[in-house]
Amino acid sequence: MREFDSLLDRNMYRVIMAIVIVLMIAGVIIGNEWGIQLLVHSLFVSAVSLLIVLFLRQGTNRIKCALIFTATIYFYVLFFLYPKTASTLVLLTCAPILAILFFHRRMFYTLFSVNALFLAGLFMYLYMKDSNNLHDYLRLDMAGNILNIITIQVIIFFVFYLTSKRIERLSVYYQEIQKAERLRTAGQLAAAVAHEIRNPITVVSGFLQMYQQDQEIPVHVRQNFQLMQGELGMAEHVIQDFLSLAKPRSEQADxxxxxxxxxxxxxxxxxxxxxxxxxxxxxxxxxxxxxxxxxxxxxxxxxxxxxxxxxxxxxxxxxxxxxxxxxxxxxxxxxxxxxxxxxxxxxxxxxxxxxxxxxxxxxxxxxxxxxxxxxxxxxxxxxxxxxxxxxxxxxxxxxxxx
CATH class of the missing domain: 3.30.565.10 (Histidine kinase-like ATPase, C-terminal domain)
Incomplete structure (x- = not known):
């Protein structure tokens, strides 16, 4: 769900998905009579609706894949359930767009390839086996329909290619922004606190050096002073790194x-x-x-x-x-x-x-x-x-x- 979290408000996503579910349910109710056709249609609408709800709640890759491939199968089922409805062919040709919406490259290539094979097999079936002429609107202009479908697939692939390239550039851009922001924040932090921390460290280090030379203090205690000096030296090194971050840019480079x-x-x-x-x-x-x-x-x-x-x-x-x-x-x-x-x-x-x-x-x-x-x-x-x-x-x- 990261893509949707950044590009789309969750409430807006819920509204859009609710509209999609309502439209699918309306497609089941309007103009259908009770029978096996209505039952199959209802089962697929229920499955797709359930996956939409699960994806909104969990958003895992498994649910994402299940949703996309179930929706694709649903489009094919509609094509055969309603052979006189020409608009179902549009759903088949545009099925790979579902993967683009989820910004999933591997899923797009898989769905694009599988859908292309299914479409080729579908037209072979209609040309050789559709003796009842159920899809006569396709048979009347088979060559023209095939050419249109190929054109749509090329356009979909081109859109996916441009989208993926833009996402890659945006990803690099955001990474650079994050790095610049970290540098700016660290520089501001260095300028604000480094000097204030260095002053008490310098005082403590000076007293430790003085006590380390005091012969009246036992040797084992002075050894602890040496250890403390080493730790203060490490802290001084970290402060020096912070000050390096806060250095202004040189006017002229070598x-x-x-x-x-x-x-x-x-x-x-x-x-x-x-x-x-x-x-x-x-x-x-x-x-x-x-x-x-x-x-x-x-x-x-x-x-x-x-x-x-x-x-x-x-x-x-x-x-x-x-x-x-x-x-x-x-x-x-x-x-x-x-x-x-x-x-x-x-x-x-x-x-x-x-x-x-x-x-x-x-x-x-x-x-x-x-x-x-x-x-x-x-x-x-x-x-x-x-x-x-x-x-x-x-x-x-x-x-x-x-």
Whole structure:
């Protein structure tokens, strides 16, 4: 029901579905006589109505599938129950639209294919077996009706294709809005409380250092002071991350050489990688330059490469490559680590969400913030037990002449 929750008010949905049920019941009552025809018609109207009510209450995929396929079968039943009514053919040709209404891609392809086969079989049956001429309005212009049905199917598929593409673009757009909102909220929070928290921490840390040098205090107590200093240092580190989020955008970005800067970052992390038996392979040739702060660029790359090393754990490889992309420079970081599920990917960049036991989740938020400030983009792709791919895109430095 998420689609309907966002696009249609529940009360409005109830009203629309009530109208549909009333119209179906009216179709049973008006112009029908008691008999097997009325009984079959009534059973299908009851089944479809019940599924509509269940879908409104629960909205599971099973009920959704049952509703769509039961309604499709109902259309075919109407076609044979009322052979003189030409409008039933319209219901058959438009059956795949039901899947479009529920934004279900797999269900649409399944229903579209099955309905196309059923329609082909139906026309073969009418052409070869309908000796009583019950559907004479179809037999009189068989070729024209087939052509019309094919045209309608093409239009329905085209509508579905455009709708699905628009939904994908909207989904990406909303994700970007959510990320921007998280960055804005974190920045406001940092600007509001970071300095106020840092002041008492500085005072407490100063007194602890003074007491730690007091020889009259027992050694085991002074050891506790050292532990407290370490915890205060960790709190100071988190505050520093918050302040990084609140930094205003630089008026003028540096024009940095990508390959040289990447070499220096990898050299910096080489010892840390060797400790975990991880090798970093760099594929970067040419003379690419991007518009970004050199310090912030290094901060992003160090953060992402450290995450990749820690995701691998032990014995693995990180592949870093640089390539030109339509007016931009792309950097890819691929690791052979544990990977992430779709649910974990959706949480990437959320404040205080981290897959590391001692992580704060602020590091990736800072990366997103830096990429936004320099006009670039940062995207993750990952599968469980198959590793993670990070795609970064930076604007080309306009002051550099090739």
């Amino acid at each position: 024009c940095i050489h990508v390959q040289d800067t990447l070499h220096s970052v990898i050299d910096l992390l080489s010892s840390y990688a060797l400790m975990n038996s991880v090798s970093i392979v760099l594929d970067a040739e040419g003379d690419d330059r991007i518009a970004c702060s050199a310090v912030e660029f290094k901060q992003v790359m160090v953060n992402l490469l450290k995450n990749a090393i820690e995701a691998i754990g032990h014995d693995g490889t990180i592949f870093v490559s640089v390539e030109q992309r339509a007016g931009a420079v792309g950097i890819s970081i691929q690791d052979t680590g544990a990977g992430m599920t779709e649910e974990e990917l959706l949480q990437i960049g959320t404040p205080f969400y981290s897959l590391k036991s001692k992580g704060t989740g602020l590091g990736l938020m800072i990366c997103y913030n830096i990429m936004e400030k320099c006009g670039g983009s940062l995207k993750f792709a990952s599968k469980k037990r198959e590793g993670t791919m990070v795609e970064l895109t930076f604007p080309v430095c306009c002051n550099h002449s090739a």
